[in-house]
Amino acid sequence: MKTIELFKEDFIELFMPDGIEYISTILANIGYTYKNESSSSAKKHGLEVIEKLLELDLIEVFYWGKYDDKLKDLTFSNSEIINKIDSLWAVGMHGPDFYRMPMFKYKNWYLDALKKEGLTQTTNWKTFVKEKIGDLEKWIEENRPKNTNHNN
Secondary structure, three states: OOHHHHOOHHHHHHHOOOOOOOHHHHHHHOOOOOOOOOOHHHHHHHHHHHHHHHHOOOEEEEEOHHHHHHHOOOOOOHHHHHHHHHHHOOOOOOHHHHHHOOEEEEOHHHHHHHHHOOOOOOOOHHHHHHHHHOOHHHHHHHHOOOOOOOOO
């Protein structure tokens, strides 16, 4: 997946502060529904999106679901995270199945930068991006920490 595809207007809700918690949430925000979220194409697309969000230093795994006891104290590179999720994610999973899977959150730098721009819990996300952010991809590039390795 090209980064430009990630920032399509159709996917804008993916970038809401609560737009990525569960894999099923990510899938819903890139156009999948309960009817097709269990497909191999949904898994492939979902993994590509998660990988791009990791590369952009936007998200992190905060809970490994039913695997948390084994994985919570380990450190993984982005590619290791993707490989681990790939091995845990079975084609055929539906909404409730994803509750036992890894969970994600946006990194503090992103959430803090959005708040600094004026985002509140009652702000309309699409209006906020249009009026306060503009080009979200450019805004992220300008606001993300410069001292991290985005290619790990």
